[in-house]
Amino acid sequence: xxxxxxxxxxxxxxxxxxxxxxxxxxxxxxxxxxxxxxxxxxxxxxxxxxxxxxxxxxxxxxxxxxxxxxxxxxxxxxxxxxxxxxxxxxxxxxxxxxxxxxxxxxxxxxxxxxxxxxxxxxxxxxxxxxxxxxxxxxxxxxxxxxxxxxxxxxxxxxxxxxxxxxxxxxxxxxxxxxxxxxxxxxxxxxxxxxxxxxxxxxxxxxxxxxxxxxxxxxxxxxxxxxxxxxxxxxxxxxxxxxxxxxxxxxxxxxxxxxxxxxxxxxxxxxxxxxxxxxxxxxxxxxxxxxxxxxxxxxxxxxxxxxxxxxxxxxxxxxxxxxxxxxxxxxxxxxxxxxxxxxxxxxxxxxxxxxxxxxxxxxxxxxxxxxxxxxxxxxxxxxxxxxxxxxxxxxxxxxxxxxxxxxxxxxxxxxxxxxxxxxxxxxxxxxxxxxxxxxxxxxxxxxxxxxxxxxxxxxxxxxxxxxxxxxxxxxxxxxxxxxxxxxxxxxxxxxxxxxxxxxxxxxxxxxxxxxxxxxxxxxxxxxxxxxxxxxxxxxxxxxxxxxxxxxxxxxxxxxxxxxxxxxxxxxxxxxxxxxxxxxxxxxxxxxxxxxxxxxxxxxxxxxxxxxxxxxxxxxxxxxxxxxxxxxxxxxxxxxxxx
Amino acid sequence: xxxxxxxxxxxxxxxxxxxxxxxxxxxxxxxxxxxxxxxxxxxxxxxxxxxxxxxxxxxxxxxxxxxxxxxxxxxxxxxxxxxxxxxxxxxxxxxxxxxxxxx
Numbered sequence: 022x023x024x025x026x027x028x029x030x031x032x033x034x035x036x037x038x039x040x041x042x043x044x045x046x047x048x049x050x051x052x053x054x055x056x057x058x059x060x061x062x063x064x065x066x067x068x069x070x071x072x073x074x075x076x077x078x079x080x081x082x083x084x085x086x087x088x089x090x091x092x093x094x095x096x097x098x099x100x101x102x103x104x105x106x107x108x109x110x111x112x113x114x115x116x117x118x119x120x121x122x123x124x125x126x127x128x129x130x131x132x133x134x135x136x137x138x139x140x141x142x143x144x145x146x147x148x149x150x151x152x153x154x155x156x157x158x159x160x161x162x163x164x165x166x167x168x169x170x171x172x173x174x175x176x177x178x179x180x181x182x183x184x185x186x187x188x189x190x191x192x193x194x195x196x197x198x199x200x201x202x203x204x205x206x207x208x209x210x211x212x213x214x215x216x217x218x219x220x221x222x223x224x225x226x227x228x229x230x231x232x233x234x235x236x237x238x239x240x241x242x243x244x245x246x247x248x249x250x251x252x253x254x255x256x257x258x259x260x261x262x263x264x265x266x267x268x269x270x271x272x273x274x275x276x277x278x279x280x281x282x283x284x285x286x287x288x289x290x291x292x293x294x295x296x297x298x299x300x301x302x303x304x305x306x307x308x309x310x311x312x313x314x315x316x317x318x319x320x321x322x323x324x325x326x327x328x329x330x331x332x333x334x335x336x337x338x339x340x341x342x343x344x345x346x347x348x349x350x351x352x353x354x355x356x357x358x359x360x361x362x363x364x365x366x367x368x369x370x371x372x373x374x375x376x377x378x379x380x381x382x383x384x385x386x387x388x389x390x391x392x393x394x395x396x397x398x399x400x401x402x403x404x405x406x407x408x409x410x411x412x413x414x415x416x417x418x419x420x421x422x423x424x425x426x427x428x429x430x431x432x433x434x435x436x437x438x439x440x441x442x443x444x445x446x447x448x449x450x451x452x453x454x455x456x457x458x459x460x461x462x463x464x465x466x467x468x469x470x471x472x473x474x475x476x477x478x479x480x481x482x483x484x485x486x487x488x489x490x491x492x493x494x495x496x497x498x499x500x501x502x503x504x505x506x507x508x509x510x511x512x513x514x515x516x517x518x519x520x521x522x523x524x525x526x527x528x529x530x531x532x533x534x535x536x537x538x539x540x541x542x543x544x545x546x547x548x549x550x551x552x553x554x555x556x557x558x559x560x561x562x563x564x565x566x567x568x569x570x571x572x573x574x575x576x577x578x579x580x581x582x583x584x585x586x587x588x589x590x591x592x593x594x595x596x597x598x599x600x601x602x603x604x605x606x607x608x609x610x611x612x613x614x615x616x617x618x619x620x621x622x623x624x625x626x627x628x629x630x631x632x633x634x635x636x637x638x639x640x641x642x643x644x645x646x647x648x649x650x651x652x653x654x655x656x657x658x659x660x661x662x
Numbered sequence: 663x664x665x666x667x668x669x670x671x672x673x674x675x676x677x678x679x680x681x682x683x684x685x686x687x688x689x690x691x692x693x694x695x696x697x698x699x700x701x702x703x704x705x706x707x708x709x710x711x712x713x714x715x716x717x718x719x720x721x722x723x724x725x726x727x728x729x730x731x732x733x734x735x736x737x738x739x740x741x742x743x744x745x746x747x748x749x750x751x752x753x754x755x756x757x758x759x760x761x762x763x764x765x
Contacts, residue, residue: 638761641686648682 022072022089025107028065028117029160031058032153036146043142055145056128059121059152066121070114074523083528086110091162100221106162108225111524112291112367116159119374122511123280124152126504127272130382133501134272134389144184144270151177155281159288163223164213164246167289171209171253174285175202178277182269194265201262205252212245225292232300240301243293247286247308254286255338256345257315261587263338267330267394271385274330279337279381280374287344287370294363294526298354309349309442313449316342318584320456324463325580328394329384332464333377336420339457340373346450347435350442351526359441360526364533365434368520372427375515376419379508383413386497386505387468391475396464401473405494408502410469412509417465419512421458422547429544430516430533436543437536447539451546458550466558670711678704691745691755698741699734706730 035058043051079085091106128148135144154173161167176199183195213223219238220227232239250256255263266278277283290297290308297305316339323335347366352359386409391398403410419428432454440447478491496502521531557566570577579585635646677700684697706727713723745755752759 640760641757644682645686 022069022087022109024065025069025089025109025160028062028069028121029107029153029156031062031065032149032156034058036149036153039142039146039149043146046142048137048141051142051145052128052132055149056125056132058149059125059128062152062156063121063125066114066117069109070118073109073114074111078530081528082530084111084523088162101217101223103165103223104163105166107160108162109160111528112288113159115367115371115524116288117156119371120152120155120159120281123276123374123378123508124148124155126378126382126508127276130275130385130501130504131270131272133498134385135270138270140184144181147177147180147184148273148276151181151277151282155285158285162225164216164225164293165223167292168206168209168213171249171285172206174282175199175206175253178202178266178282181273181277182266184270184273185268188268191268194262194268198262198266201259202252205249205259208245209249209252212242212247212249215242215245226295232296239296240304243297243301244304244307246293247290247304250286250289251311252286253289254283254341254345255315256286256311256342257318258586258590260315260319260338261583261590264331264334264583267328267334271330271381271388274334275378275381275385278334279377283337283341284344284370284374287341287348287366290345290348291363291367294348294351295354297348298351298360298526302352305349305351307349309346309446312342312345312349313446313453314342315339316346316450316453317456320453320460321580322583323460324456325577327396327581329387329396329399329464329468330381330394332460333380333384336380336457336460337377339453340369340377340420343432343435343450343453344369344373346446347438350438350446352442354527356521356525356527356529356531359438361434361441361531362438363526364521364524364531365431365438367524369428369431369435371520372419372431372512372515375508376416376426376428376512379412379416379505379512380420382501382505382508383409383416386501389497389501390494392492396467398474399468400471401469401476402494403469404473405475406469406496408496408505412502412505413465413469415509415512417461420461421551422454422543423458423551424540424544425513425516427512427515429540430535431520433535433540433543434533437539440536440539451543454543455546455550458547459554462551462554463558466554470559472560667711667715670707674704674707674711677701677707689757691741691748691757691760694757695738695741695745699738702730702734 035054038054039051073087074084087109089107089109091104091108093102094105095103097103128145131144131148135141138144151174154170154177158167158170158174161170179195179199182198183191185191215238217223219234219236219242220231222231248259252259263278263283267274269278297308319335319339319342323332323339326332326335344366347362347369349362350359351362354360354363356364386406387399387402388394390402390406390409393399415426419426422429422432424430436447436450436454439450475491475494478489482488482490519533521533525531557569582588635642637643681697681700681702681704684700685694688694688697709723709726709730713720713727717723748759749755752762
């Protein structure tokens, strides 16, 4: 498996080439270099997966982890050292496939979407940087390497959100994303340091004796790491950066803020899962409750947003929360006794990456066609954009959980795991799943059905009431529709992958079987959600919609404003932290610490001013000083001896 | 009858302080040079007197006096050369012209 180093080296190389020489080459070359290197990476990733899973299970019936590379980077004394290397195990291979596939699709798609943009080469350089860091994150051999790449991912996310750096909203969004995730990463770092200090290693799998000595600190360290993961994965209340991150180019949202980077938190919990389940099951329960609340919150907010990318952003938050819940409801590392959630979470991560990437790319095609994010500018697009329409529909069906699309299988496993944990959790998550179906189909109908904004404008124009001739929506070019079709195909068939045979909580094979009761309930609920959305939105805003909106007036207003979470954060940071803590500290710094230093400088300066006239350069005055000194010494000699 | 040593020493001290006073107060470079010569000569007298009165069997003091006179001559030559240069540049031998060298 030595070739796996290339999976990391190629994107880094293409980042360096594009970053250093990109501006000197034409757009086509830059796109070609980025896409070519990603194609190679994708091929290598699939080879790695085929070789790894093809090699079969070892004597204990699990896929043994392989570390083709592991070099000590920084020895820290004792047994503690920071290593850099590559770890190949079932979940990292699965992530390699997900990242390389979605990234390749985004690279191809961006050839069309970003065509002619200023900074096209810069865009591809950042994409390569992101892909490199994300791949490095998933193949990390230890928690510290993961942290290093975790931050790199954060930086590339910041760079790409702020890609349109002349747009104030984009700059604000990129800063917000960076600061919020950085704030969470602080806890992650503290967690890592606690973990490293007490277990004397940064490895994911310390020995039993080391873990025993860590004892009571381990749950705290793991909980702090989860806070870091929650920041990256946009869990409530650290979710505020993700909706704003949609200011970046849409393919970036598809790659970073839907499919790969935001699941890093889930991946982190999955990576540390053996420790969570054995030493800190209570932290896992917190994960489950945080996830459950986030999923409901995001689903409610997604139901009323008007910007299609924001709907998708909240839907992403909700779906990632599903994965977190699935990890949290695990009560055992044996997949047959309560460890089902682990497999379900990874399965959902895989399918979600595909269909959410598809949804975002579809949304990008729509935005490309109508030049707006607002749903009011859309409607009736199914005639104009047939390919986008069909692939979007496939993704909506998948996320809603309708068989045979992939989302059904993974979500069904999550719900089954929730029902195993407690009926309350199961019912709760089923309701959220129904809401998922509702808001996705609301979005679908608002975009593709109902009155066409274009036709309305056209009739106004031809009737002479409008001087502005509307722009006719058109289907996206081939390099944009091809990724849509590929992802839609994967979404359609991915559910039939025997996922449990590859990944399960303790490595033993687990045969996925659909629980008929759970499956029936979730299909019925999804259909109910779709039906409600159909009634309410198929012809634009119906009477029923208006009635419901009126009945829930304040509630909808609050949900539209995301329950004022952003304002709450602003209040806490600006009014409380800045005014009550930062300002006094700044005052103390300015007026006490700085003033002390200033005073010393002033005294020195004053003294200098006093003695300066002595150094006049005038020989005569020098000799006066000299003589007085000599006389003084002579007097001292006379009187003091 | 020999002249007591104090007479010589008083003469030397008076000469020295005349030189010091001249060095502090005069603004003419030539006067300064003369003042320096006065101080040097006062010192020379001291050397000679102490040698003659306290260690008549030795000659080091007289030698020092000779050296002092030689150095004074050399120093005068150098100083006069500098003063001539100052005069050539500034058409004056006032001491403030030397202050300009600071800049």
